[in-house]
Amino acid sequence: MAEWHRVAPGIHQRRYDPFDISIVVIEGDGGVLLVDTRAEPGEGEALRDDVRARFDRPVRWVVNTHAHFDHTFGNQAFGPGTSADASIHGHENIATHFAEHEGPRLAAWRADPTREPGRHWHDVRLTAPTHPVGTPTTLDLGGRIVELLPQPPAHTDTDLVVFAPAERVWIVGDLVEESGPPMYGSGSFPLEWPGVLAALADGMAPGDLVIPGHGRVVDRAFVVRQARDLQLVADRFRAAHDDGLTAAEALARHHDWPIPLDFLVSAVERAYTQLDQTSPST
Secondary structure: OOOOEEEEOOEEEEEEOOOOEEEEEEEEOOEEEEEOOOOOHHHHHHHHHHHHHHHOOOEEEEEOOOOOHHHHOOHHHOOOOOOOOOEEEEEOOHHHHHHHHHHHHHHHHHHOHHHOOOOOHHHOOOOOOOEEEOOOEEEEOOOOEEEEEEOOOOOOOOOEEEEEOOOOEEEEEOOOOOOOOOOOOOOOOOOOHHHHHHHHHHOOOOOOEEEEOEOOOEOHHHHHHHHHHHHHHHHHHHHHHHOOOOHHHHHHOOOOOOOOHHHHHHHHHHHHHHHHHHOOOO
16 A cells, blocks of 8 residues: 555554555644654655655654564654654553664664665664553544553563544554564564453454554454464463473474464464463472
8 A cells, every 4th residue: 555545534544665564644633643653764754754745734743552663663753853853652661672672683683784685774773752651541632532552461562552532443553463464573472462452352343443553454353353363372382381392393283373384483482481481390
């Protein structure tokens, strides 16, 4: 999708390459709120220009759905000291996640540019939210209210959902993915993710619209199906661990995984690490 798509009155999605990432703009009388900022400073600057050209009003608020680089490395184009001078809102754990995951990832990329040719990692300044969010928070955009809902650990320990209650639109980041399988990326919680997603779906009505981190707009039924798939994966990991299987044996035990096997390697390793830590000592 190369252009802005109107999801609901005053709410717009655009899907950017690379990564088919969902960028969302929510209009208010006082300016616009931007959800996520793309994967590097140049992409953030291009996004800033696209928003200005399309909506002709300032970006006053930025919200990060989670800490991963493809959603936050454009932050520096919008924060304090820039022409936008927007407030950046995100889960209170993002700064810590940057230090533990995105910072080392960035250092590794800089040390070996051949790993990601064509990217501009030397330009990145990790820019954490200016307004960390630890509890449900309401933003008044002028004529429109949005709710920022930090989630328990799931896709990461930094997941935050943006909810527009009047329009019944949920912007959920990578808690849900549509254009590809769910990604168990850095800092994921494979055992907890399905329960968090199921609880989120419980708060949705059948007609609600859900904007995933990557892909087209979906509905509650899609979210429920993805939660069930994630739950099946988590249950199989637990059962294999209880039976004394290795992580590799856990994956080999089944041939009907709901998620491609390649996507589960890091997931089973993280799940086993957690299960090893919580298992009774013998």
